[in-house]
Amino acid sequence: MKLVKVANQVSIKRSVEVGTKEQRDTVKNIIKNVRARKQEAVMAYTKQFDGVLLESLLVSSQEIEAAYREMDPNMITVIQEAAQNIRSYHEQQRQTSWMMTEQNGTILGQKITPLSSVGIYIPGGTASYPSSVLMNAIPAQIAGVRRIVMVSPPDQNGKLPASVLVAASEVGIKEIYKVGGAQAIASLAYGIEGIKPVDKIVGPGNIFVALAKREVFGDVDIDMIAGPSEIVVLADESAQVNEVAADLLSQAEHDERSSSILVTPSESFAHKIAAEVKKQIADLPRKDIVEKSIRNFGRIYVTRTMDEAIEVVNELAPEHLEIMTEQPVEILGRIKHAGAIFIGRFSSEPVGDYFAGTNHVLPTNGTARFSSPLSIDDFQKKSSVVIYSEVAFRKHAHKIAAFARLEGLEAHARAIEERMK
Template sequence: MKVTRLSSGISIRRTIAEGTEQQVTAVKAIIQEVKDYGDEAMFRFTEKWDGAKLTSLRVTEEEISQAVDRFDPQLLVDLTEAAANIRKYHESQQQQGYRLDNEDGSYVAQRVTAIESAGLYVPGGTAAYPSSVLMNVIPAQVAGVPRIVLISPPSKDGTLSDGVLASAHILGITEVYKSGGAQAIAALAYGTESIAPVDKITGPGNIFVALAKREVNGDVAIDMIAGPSEIAIIADDTAYADEVAADLLSQAEHDPLASAVLLTTSKKLADAVSKQVEKQLATLPREAIASPAIANHSMIYLGETMQELITAADQLAPEHLEIMTDDAEAVAEKIHHAGAIFIGRYSSEPIGDYFAGTNHVLPTNSTARFSSALSVYDFIKRTSIIRYSQKAWQNNKEKIARLARLEGLEGHARAVESRSWKKENEQ
């Protein structure tokens, strides 16, 4: 990995991947095809892009049962325990509505309700992610979403990963479809003969999934536009180079566009980590994916002080931020912008990906400056409720009318004034 010094003139903020003009045009065309031709377009695109010739988009209960039977029993136990951890964490996010009563008999309130349906995209392609099933489904279940749909790209034989289906089984999800890419997002947004549309789409995917989510946003809600994986590590000379390198590579292996950044005050550690990354990369099964990520999108930055590293980390606002320093808790307290923070030597990023209970669907491309991890909050709506009494109306109608006329909205003023005391007495 390249080593460079931080300076006041350098920006390390991640550039948002917008997609090429050709990719955007292709995504728009795919979405229109699905809107126009429904299932027929889905079958055609699945054969073209995934190499699978399907006759049905929906996964049968028998397919799910067979996948569970084939699945490693110990892994089923592990996924079940991970699901329990994730559920426990997200149950703390449940919200209740409230009501504020006034002496004049009026009240205002907020009602919290779940959205009616959610479509959860589970990536496929270079790797299938059973953990993404848990991370997307459980917050929706905790929120109380009545209809939860899974969709994921099939392999060439037309099947979904046993791990994905086993995870769906653990969570009791039976509405599962075979499709990937922009066409899957289009089907969730607009529906086909087989797939009823949903109210919200969540889950990460490749650039075509990201662009499709951007395109349908507004017709349907989305969680975020997720970019390639990112990790940043703040470390001092108490950290172990082999462990730091391993954690950097844990994200580099996701995508050739992934980013792995080390921020350190130790030149000795920087040099050692650079050598360790090269050494470990040589034996990594996904070396062909991780190598371009390390070569083109990763860096080791040397700073003079810990505060300089903290400032740089906040500028980067990474998806994942590990802190391996002498006083990691104190450093973590000073961080303002990160999707998830991992404190101390034993809090390697994959612990959050799989088992700790926090959600691994996180903001990327420096958007942690203003956005958050996927959560129960993504699957609920907050409805404002207003009930004014006659007394409250009488006391406040003139104030409201004046404010309406201040903005040039005579109709608003008249609407408030139209409730006359005489009319009220005649009823």
């Protein structure tokens, strides 16, 4: 890992999901083609990109049953327990509609309504992600979404991973389709034969999925443009070297564009971590991916003081932040920007990825400065409610009309004054 000495300002080398012109043009053409030719286009793209010609996009009940037979029963139990933890955590986020009544009889309020339908994209390719099924579907269910549709790219045998199908079944998803890439996003946004359009699309994916979500935004809502995964570990010499190195590598194995960063006020500790990271990489199954990630986006920032280290962390605004210092809880209040914060030795980032119950769909690329983890808020919309009393109207009508004329909107003013005649 590259070691960099800093004062209090740092510019992270990020892999931003903007895509090349060729990639953007490809995505636009796919979306246009799916809108025009619908399922015919989707089937053709599935053959082209996934190497399989499907008879049907819909996952059958027989495929679900086969997935259960294939799965280790102990792992099914783990999935069930993780789902319960996620459900318990997100149930604390519930909001209700409310009304307030003023003395003059006016009633103002907010009505909370769940979205009618949501599409969940689950990546395929180099790994399977049953955890992403749970993290996206459960908050939507708690929010009250009635229709949840899941899409995921099939393998060359025309199947989805058993773990993904079991996770989907455990949370009650009925509509599961074997389609991935930009064509899946277009199908969810605009509909094809068998798949009705949804109101919002959530879930991570590759660059083509990210660009497709950006392209359809406005016709449907999206959660975020998710970039490669990232972790920042804020540590001092009280932290265990082998554990810090392992946590850094846990993100590097996601993607060769993932970033793993240590921030520390100790140069001697920094050198120990660099050596340990190199040692642990040697026998990792995804060694090639990890090495590219560490080489291109791995960094160790050495500051003069812990105060400066905290400033660097806030500048980075990481997706995941681990605080592994002598007094980690005291630092928590000084963290302004982070998607998820893991405090102490036993709060390793994978705990949150899979089991604790917090959501692992988090803001990346520094967007933790203004964004939050996926929550039930992402699956609800809010409407303002106004029941204005006659007493309040007659008292304030001339002010409202005057305000309208201040903006040059005469018809607005007259709409008020007509009620005063």
